[in-house]
Amino acid sequence: MEGAGRDTALEVRDLSRAFGVRKALDGVSLEVPSGAFLSIFGPNGAGKTTLVKVLTTLLNPTSGAASVCGLDVVAEAVALRHRIGLISHNPLLYPDLTAEENLLFFADLYGVQDAEERARELLEAVELDHRRLDLTRTFSRGMLQRLSIARALLHRPDVLFLDEPYSGLDPHAMDILDHLIAQIRGEHTFVMISHDLDKGLQLCSHALILASGRVVLYEERDALDEAAFKETYRATVGMGVA
Amino acid sequence: MDGLAWRQFKAILRKDIVMELRTREMVTSMGLYAILTMVVYQVALSEAGASLDVRLVMPGLIWVAFIFMSLLGLNRSFVHEKDQGCIEALLLAPIDRPVIFFSKFTGNLLFLLVVEVLSLPVFSFLFLQEQQGIANPVWMVGLVLLGASIGISGVGTLLATISVNTSGRDIMLAVLFVPLMYPLLRAAVGATFAAVIGGPASAALFWGWMAWVAAFDVIMLLVAFALYEFVIGA
Amino acid sequence: MKRRPIAEVMLALGGLITTAAFFMAFLWAPATVYPDGRINFSQKIFYFHVPVAEASFLVFFFTAFYGVRFLMTKDRRYDVMARVATEVTLFFVLLTMATGILWTRVEWGVWWQWEPRLTTYFIMTLLVIGYFVLRNSVEDDEKRATYAAAFGILAFIDAPISFFITRWVESIHPVVLAGGESSGLEPPMLITFIIAQVGMLMLGYAFYQMRLREEELHERLEALKISIGG
Structure with missing residues (x-):
């Protein structure tokens, strides 16, 4: 946690979350700089929602540690809640x-x-x-x-979590949401769960693919080979179905 | 920080009152339920005729109505938190979980007392008019109402938080709530009986039952309060 | 893992001891007589009914105890333990009700009487059944465990309150173990009773351990399934 200075928004170290034998998160580690836009992709049951719930203090990790804005999700939960906001598909x-x-x-x-x-x-x-x-x-x-x-x-808030904010919106409402996000983009760090690959890639600065609670791929948008990325994504989604 | 907790408490309570005044969901359904119960009582007692001293059964029947009526209200009190996912927004806010418990508890207690106080005169108007009415001072009945309603709302707030997350919400609350309420109900009926019937020993009996009510309230409220954080966060 | 054989030993021993107590009750322990001199045969059920009832309270304690442990640790094993303890409680509670009802029929001439101890026990039965109804209606594993723990704790605290509140007004249920003159247990009766009680507790422990092992095996099977599937 020493290195987590002002410019690291999220820091996740070997985070696991399990109940009994079922592991929703299995050794996830990642670091997201301040001001970044992280898009999280993955099939259903990959652990996307669980990861966001741990980061927003709604669930406690089973092992490992996570911090948002340098605040630990367990020990400093109340202070942390002052610094985050959530936009969900539920209003x-x-x-x-x-x-x-x-x-x-x-x-x-x-x-x-x-x-x-x-x-x-x-x-x-x-x-x-x-x-x-x-x-x-x-x-x-x-x-x-x-x-x-x-x-x-x-x-x-410093960090905004978006849980499939586009689902159920008509094209006009999506435009307005795009516009709003673009307006406030510079002032916040974003973490977005998305099923829409193109939309997620278009907005993000960092992309993360989760499958079965593990990190399959985590890269900066600029370093990303889009075709290869989509290939990996399809492979994991296929895996999730099987 | 304490100032914030107080502000949060007031905000949740005010929100519940504003929404209740707007929709009148809880009070209307509870009040209607109380009136319907009276009609059913009239039918149930109709064959007993003049030989029945209604005063002997009314203290018990009142609590039958109130306990089932409170089930109705308690269920409602969490449905609107759950349906739009608002409970998640509450949990996301920097709010100590006990604050949520106490504000929901206060709201439920308030609505329950309002309906009880409104329906009690109707009860005695319909059933106790020809009798001597209430033997002891009316404030004694008021005290039972308050004491029992505290216990009902305390345990009920916890159980409603659980049952709203189960399949078959309404029946689930009843299955959990009614047996847990047995001791409180027994004491409330005892105290109400003592207050209504009167007599030389009634004061001692009344305070004896009230001590039970108070003990139940204190113990169960503490336990419910301690368990709430776990239950609402689950 | 090491404790495993204990369950079998306890089962065998407990079975033996309760059977022994059963014979002792009929062959050795002196029969009580009514004031008019008739032999009180129905009293024999006391050697079965009371040990079962007390075992049920003891096992129910573990529902609450493991409930607390679960809430403190969020470790799923405690949830399994609490649930298994409640299953054993339910078994004992139903046995108590059944034997009690037989006795009231013979002694009081009715199957059921709203008498303090019966009432309390009826409430406790409802609470234990409610525990399982609750478990069956929650989808998510962790929610189910948390709610069940909370309800188990509340129920365990509620049961004694109902017990005492019903006794506050007059009781006609025999108070057997209160000591003093009314208890009047002769040594052979007391010994038989204690043996029956010990046997019953051993059986309770054995049931608990064996059910628990079954659950753990089930769990390991699930883990294997997942590891093969993933």
Whole structure:
């Protein structure tokens, strides 16, 4: 952990996560620099979600260690939670609250100081300020996803986790999401789980393929041979099915 | 940090109250359930006729209604956290798990008490009018309501967190909740009976039962509180 | 691994001892008599019923104990132990209920009476059954283990409270082991009882160990399957 200075966003050392004989993660190690965009690929059951859950402190590792922003996922979980945000395919919003109430609620949970101002600012950024007094149950899928981005950014996190944020979005909503991610790209480190190979590759600076809880491939985007990468990916997906 | 925990507690409680005022899901369903139970009681007791002293059975029947009514409310209280995955967002926030427990517990207690306080006068209006009513001061019944509702909400909040993650939510909560509630229910019925019937020994009996209620509350609340962190994080 | 043969030894010994106690109960221990002088034959069930009941409480303790251990370590083995302990509890609980009901039928003339100890025991049966209903309705292994541990602990604390609260009002169930004049066990009766109790606990231990081994074998099979598949 000594070397984990300011410019390492994620550090994972020999991380395993098992319950009984089933190993969801099996000796995963990787390091992701600050400001990077990591895309995680892999077949179903490869351990992508488990890895993100460990990194977001929702699950504890069985062995090994992981830290985010230099904070240990077990020992410094509460401090770590202040520094991360999650955008999932689930909006994680209360349908019976208005857009603004939702944001103010989460602002309270994170102890955001200038809550009202921050909420208004973010509602403007995701172009929902005209709907801020409407219940989110009346929102379309795309609007919900935009609001959920605002929710994830409320407390100004350093690392943003995206769990298949594009799934279920129509092309227009996808464009808006692309645009939003491009806007905030420089200020955060991103970790994205993706089933969409092209989309994931297009956005990422680092690419990771997991299969059966192990790292199959981890490379920087620039050093990546796209054809070979896709070949490896197909091989692992095939493996996962068999 | 303590200031933040307090702010989080208030935020969750306020959110639950706002949502309840908006949808009236819990209070309406619980209240309707209480009224329907009274109708069923009327039918159930209809053949007993004048020979039955309703005052002897009402303290027990009230708690039958309340325990099943609370099952209904407790189930609801976690369904909206679960359905949109909001519970994950709660867990992701820098919030100590006990804060979640206490705010959900307070909310459940509040809704339960509201329905109980609203339905109790209707109960006594429908069933105890021709009798002498409640022999001892009414605050004694209030005290039983409060004491038992604390236990119901405490254990119920923990069990509802479990049952919302199981298949067959509603029946699961009942299967776990009712046998665990037996001691509390027994004491609550005893205390209510003592308060309603009165008599020379009733005060001693009442406080004896209330001591049981208090003991159950303290023990079970502590255990539920200790277990909550594990259960909600699972 | 080393403890393995103990289970077989305990099973054989426990079987032998409980059988011996059974014969002792009928042939050696003096029969009690009613006030009117008739022989109280149904009292013989005491040598079976009470040891089984006490074994059930003891084994249920391990449900809670391994539940706590599991929550502290998140080690799956403790979950298996807690579950196996609860299985043995269920077995003893059902035996207790069955023998108890036979006795109440003969003594009190009814199959069932809402009497403190019976009520408590009924609640405990429901709690143990609830434990398994809960286990069966959770998909995820770790969630299942955590919920079962939590419920096992709550249930184990709840059972004594129900026991004492029902005794707070008058009880008509015989209090056998309270000491004092009412217990009145003659030495041969006491010895027979103790032997039956020891035998029953040995059986309980043997059942537990053997079920546990079965589970571990199952586990190893799963591990092998996975290692072949991966």
